[in-house]
Amino acid sequence: RKEVEQDPGPFNVPEGATVAFNCTYSNSASQSFFWYRQDCRKEPKLLMSVYSSGNEDGRFTAQLNRASQYISLLIRDSKLSDSATYLCVVNFGNEKLTFGTGTRLTIIP
């Protein structure tokens, strides 16, 4: 079983819709969680950290469920510019970050 698992998609969503995807992690001792975004043929960039109580940044909401060992990302009022691959990232209590293989999202006009 992979340490960090994501549905690869693709998710094809009409503009303006709400989309959500989850990521599961294997180690209950995991300490820190993040979502990174990667555009096609570009480098990954930090989208947002995920806090225990859940957090929001504009149209983006991230949540953590420690009991079930998953994190989620919700995008409201999706824009064409949201089309990208979203990488779930987990720290397992050391200095390293483990990346999921990503969920590909395409927003359709």
Next chain:
Amino acid sequence: DAGVIQSPRHEVTEMGQEVTLRCKPISGHDYLFWYRQTMMRGLELLIYFNNNVPIDDSGMPEDRFSAKMPNASFSTLKIQPSEPRDSAVYFCASSFGPGINSPLHFGNGTRLTVT
């Protein structure tokens, strides 16, 4: 700030040749990470440095891979001899602290093709 700079952007080489990838981290960043990205395996951490010292190289696939950081502004990842299965995008990233406390800043990557 110029960001993390990697070179070359693309590298095409024949099996058996030596390949050297280069990285200049953001000034002031104490951590430097080398990642490899493929469709099948996603982003894999190969090695990381703290203050120019290699901390964890457990992700380096085999002895053909080596990495150095002779000073705070330069790092190399070398593959010798290269094999077709090494074909991937190699990213260098740097950060102020461990990735758990500060975001990773990635370079543009080097797309390596070994024929």
